[in-house]
Amino acid sequence: STPDEEKAMKWLEEYNEELRQRQAKSAEANWAQSTNITDENAAKVVDVTMELTKWSLKKMEEGKKFDTSGFSDDVKRQFGMITKSGSSSDEEKTRKVAEIGTELEKIYSTSTACLPSGTCLKLDPDLEGILAKSRDYDRLTWAWLSWRDAVGPPMKDKYAEWVALMNEGAQENGYADKGVIWRGAYEMPNDTLEEMVDGVWEKVKPLYTQLHAYVRRKLSETYGEDKVLTTGHIPAHLFGNMWAQQWNNIYDIVVPFPDQPAIDVSDTMVEQGYDPLRMFKTAEAFFVSIGLRPMPQTFWDKSMITRPDDREVVCHGSAWDFYHLPGDTDVRIKMCTKVNQEDLQTIHHEMGHVEYYLTYEDQKTLYRGGANPGFHEAVGDTIALSVNTPGHLKKIGLLQNIEGNQGTEFQINELLKMALSKVAFLPFGLLIDKWRWRVFSGDITPDKFNTEWWNLRMKYQGIKPPVERTDEDFDPGAKYHIPSGTPYIRYFFSFVAQFQFQQALCEEAGHDGPLHTCDIYQSKKAGAKLKNMLSMGESKPWPEAMKAITGQDKLDPSAILKYFEPLEKWLREQNKNEELGWE
Numbered sequence: 211s212t213p214d215e216e217k218a219m220k221w222l223e224e225y226n227e228e229l230r231q232r233q234a235k236s237a238e239a240n241w242a243q244s245t246n247i248t249d250e251n252a253a254k255v256v257d258v259t260m261e262l263t264k265w266s267l268k269k270m271e272e273g274k275k276f277d278t279s280g281f282s283d284d285v286k287r288q289f290g291m292i293t294k295s296g297s298s299s300d301e302e303k304t305r306k307v308a309e310i311g312t313e314l315e316k317i318y319s320t321s322t323a324c325l326p327s328g329t330c331l332k333l334d335p336d337l338e339g340i341l342a343k344s345r346d347y348d349r350l351t352w353a354w355l356s357w358r359d360a361v362g363p364p365m366k367d368k369y370a371e372w373v374a375l376m377n378e379g380a381q382e383n384g385y386a387d388k389g390v391i392w393r394g395a396y397e398m399p400n401d402t403l404e405e406m407v408d409g410v411w412e413k414v415k416p417l418y419t420q421l422h423a424y425v426r427r428k429l430s431e432t433y434g435e436d437k438v439l440t441t442g443h444i445p446a447h448l449f450g451n452m453w454a455q456q457w458n459n460i461y462d463i464v465v466p467f468p469d470q471p472a473i474d475v476s477d478t479m480v481e482q483g484y485d486p487l488r489m490f491k492t493a494e495a496f497f498v499s500i501g502l503r504p505m506p507q508t509f510w511d512k513s514m515i516t517r518p519d520d521r522e523v524v525c526h527g528s529a530w531d532f533y534h535l536p537g538d539t540d541v542r543i544k545m546c547t548k549v550n551q552e553d554l555q556t557i558h559h560e561m562g563h564v565e566y567y568l569t570y571e572d573q574k575t576l577y578r579g580g581a582n583p584g585f586h587e588a589v590g591d592t593i594a595l596s597v598n599t600p601g602h603l604k605k606i607g608l609l610q611n612i613e614g615n616q617g618t619e620f621q622i623n624e625l626l627k628m629a630l631s632k633v634a635f636l637p638f639g640l641l642i643d644k645w646r647w648r649v650f651s652g653d654i655t656p657d658k659f660n661t662e663w664w665n666l667r668m669k670y671q672g673i674k675p676p677v678e679r680t681d682e683d684f685d686p687g688a689k690y691h692i693p694s695g696t697p698y699i700r701y702f703f704s705f706v707a708q709f710q711f712q713q714a715l716c717e718e719a720g721h722d723g724p725l726h727t728c729d730i731y732q733s734k735k736a737g738a739k740l741k742n743m744l745s746m747g748e749s750k751p752w753p754e755a756m757k758a759i760t761g762q763d764k765l766d767p768s769a770i771l772k773y774f775e776p777l778e779k780w781l782r783e784q785n786k787n788e789e790l791g792w793e
């Protein structure tokens with residue numbers, strides 16, 4: 211390399227080390243606030259965010275002085291990352307963005323809904339517990355509405371201001387709006403991310419439509435035709451989930467063959483005395499069995515795996531990288547764990563993030579990230595596809611009374627339960643950022659925030675609010691990722707990609723038979739293939755990482771469609787007299 215490139219590479223080395231130290235400091239401040247919500251900790255988050263933003267803007271100006279045209283792809287990639295920013299140089303605007311961010315997350319994480327008796331219920335575990343377990347239509351309506359009334363109105367105006375300030379920062383850096391920057395994380399040519407995910411949705415929509423019709427019929431039978439029509443949109447509060455995003459908690463009322471052996475292990479976990487720590491150790495054992503790393507001691511010392519009873523915390527599960535140097539690793543999970551199968555799944559999801567952090571920790575700081583954000587969301591879920599097979603649950607003693615390969619009826623039950631988590635999620639995973647991209651672009655103005663939110667929920671999910679909504683409400687605020695400013699298309703990407711990953715890993719593990727029975731437990735070969743992709747971090751555009759693990763360079767729904775093929779056939783038969791769809 212030329213002297214100029216030598217100079218640039220020296221500058222990059224210093225940049226990466228300073229970035230690592232500042233990321234570590236930022237993670238510590240955010241961790242302190244997320245595990246102990248106080249004004250003092252919130253103020254520290256704002257200060258650290260200001261400091262990091264100012265430094266990044268200064269380094270961006272320095273970076274722009276280099277002529278990188280003759281430099282290697284790797285050097286160009288790093289400069290490209292450094293010279294992109296969406297932050298305003300106006301310190302007051304940056305401070306305000308950070309302040310509103312902490313205020314909105316605090317409203318979400320500390321709001322409660324109070325009963326006439328005066329007892330106040332938290333979202334997690336109280337209100338979510340009602341949505342998951344109650345089969346009383348009116349009690350479900352109360353919990354669904356009370357949460358939205360508690361958080362929506364206080365957030366609405368703040369959110370509008372937040373969006374405006376974020377857009378000013380984006381526009382100051384030459385972007386049309388903040389949405390362009392968010393989509394930029396996928397490095398799609400000519401900003402074609404939405405086109406790409408729309409294409410994937412068109413291919414999976416028929417499967418979702420079949421599931422929707424089947425569940426609508428079952429809910430109508432359960433709650434009565436007067437409450438749930440067997441045509442059109444389904445009331446949004448009957449799916450066992452506060453946001454109707456995943457429907458696994460109503461498996462017991464939609465199960466196709468009720469006399470088959472049960473496959474939900476939540477009760478067994480309680481009976482066998484599982485506690486959060488044992489759930490985490492169980493998850494760790496799977497990752498280690500395929501050759502990934504055990505959690506370091508600091509993980510066990512510093513994680514927060516149960517809700518503390520002496521302070522306010524952000525309960526929404528998350529994994530944390532403290533960007534330490536290899537050998538001094540500090541990675542954690544923060545989660546208000548409950549002993550059930552849903553949280554066992556979440557633990558695998560969060561630990562998948564941690565395994566990614568561990569596997570790419572030798573990378574330059576700029577590359578200590580997922581190939582794209584969807585990859586990061588897919589790691590743990592891919593592993594959980596193996597864990598949730600009845601075969602694996604039997605191996606670890608959570609399912610007893612099943613023998614070998616079960617008959618068709620058992621497999622339909624199993625596929626239906628998985629579809630309630632994975633297929634049901636697809637339209638939800640798509641619409642959240644469709645709403646936000648249009649809010650950022652100004653296509654959805656604050657006076658229409660709620661109307662357009664429900665138009666998208668009705669169009670993509672085929673659901674409707676159980677009670678009248680107006681633009682005085684702000685229902686988007688009821689979903690964590692909106693007040694926390696966490697992009698969401700990453701989950702849509704993940705819910706499709708994880709089946710591509712599983713298909714590739716199962717082939718590597720020498721699995722034969724249908725994809726949904728595959729368990730890569732103890733396969734060091736499959737683990738090596740996964741690790742090879744994870745170690746790349748963000749060093750290459752994501753199609754290269756996709757190619758490294760699957761041989762394809764696209765997000766391709768054929769794997770999820772193949773996985774659910776037997777179920778789709780069965781559903782089409784079940785639904786032959788149904789009026790499919792909702793438009």
Ligand SMILES: C[C@H](NC(=O)O)C(=O)O
Binds near residue numbers: 527
């Ligand atoms: C699917 C997404 N997962 C996550 O936040 O970890 C959610 O919970 O909404």
Ligand SMILES: [Zn+2]
Binds near residue numbers: 559560563586587
């Ligand atoms: Zn995640």
